[in-house]
Amino acid sequence: MILVTGASGQLGRLVIENLLNTTPAKQIVAAVRSPEKVADLAEKGIQVRQADYNDLDSLIAAMQGVEKVLLISSSEVGQRTAQHSNVIKAAKQTGVQLIAYTSILKADTSPLILAKEHVETEKLLADSGVPYVLLRNSWYSENYTMSVAATIEHGQVGCAGDGKLATASRADYAAAAAAVLVKDGQAGKVYELAGDNAFTLSEYAAAVSKVAGKDVAYHNVPEEEFTKILVSVGLPEGFAAILADSEIGASKGALFSDSKDLSTLIGRPTTSIEDSIKAAL
Structure with missing residues (x-):
């Protein structure tokens, strides 16, 4: 079982x-x-x-x-x-x-x-x-696409700079977990699971623009300012600080990997950010 x-x-x-x-x-x-x-x-x-x-x-x-x-x-x-x-x-x-x-x-x-x-x-x-x-x-694509309507209206704001985000859909990670659970010989393995096609937040804004048919810009701000913005839209201060810290980490490569472990496990390419944006809309 x-x-x-x-x-x-x-x-x-x-x-x-x-x-x-x-x-x-x-x-x-x-x-x-x-x-x-x-x-x-x-x-x-x-x-x-x-x-x-x-x-x-x-x-x-x-x-x-x-x-x-x-x-x-x-x-x-x-x-x-x-x-x-x-x-x-x-x-x-x-x-x-x-x-x-x-x-x-x-x-x-x-x-x-x-x-x-x-x-x-x-x-x-x-x-x-x-x-x-x-x-x-790695990060769920939904961490960004869940607020895509606000992104279309106000632009994408963050503090990740030009850091690459190798995100994948929640469904991709779920498929990988299920695959591991039914395979033999998994003990001791470490999978670095990330999307096949990484993007910067500027590239994410461009993808939203393309899908939505409206110009969307990315606004990079200091970590402290981004934390305040997140608090202003209702996030608890502690969690807002964690999210801002995660974007700073992303700017240093913490959410990027080109391992292809995820697509290998699920036997198909990971879901593109464009497709995740379309699904969210």
């Missing part, structure tokens, strides 16, 4: 959708905090089990009979390491044979603030004795 944590989230649902192409529904476990949110998955024959990253006992119960676990990193920045530790402890106690973990691109050398908890989790995995594989994801 394969268990997917955070199965009610966008990535988790997409992973399960991909797994259904190769794996009987009864062999898939959707681990969620609120089972009522995935009633549709239960209707498909998937095993829905209640589990909370903060509750070790619930994780141990959910992992009974499970061979492989996809640990989708928690969305609660600042609490991730402790939460992931619970998942790893539960996997060890229940005899799980493989943990696949969604880390961040080039985690071991990344300057991003966001990388800290991923590095800590990778160390926990290494020390656990449980076989594991690392899925080091």
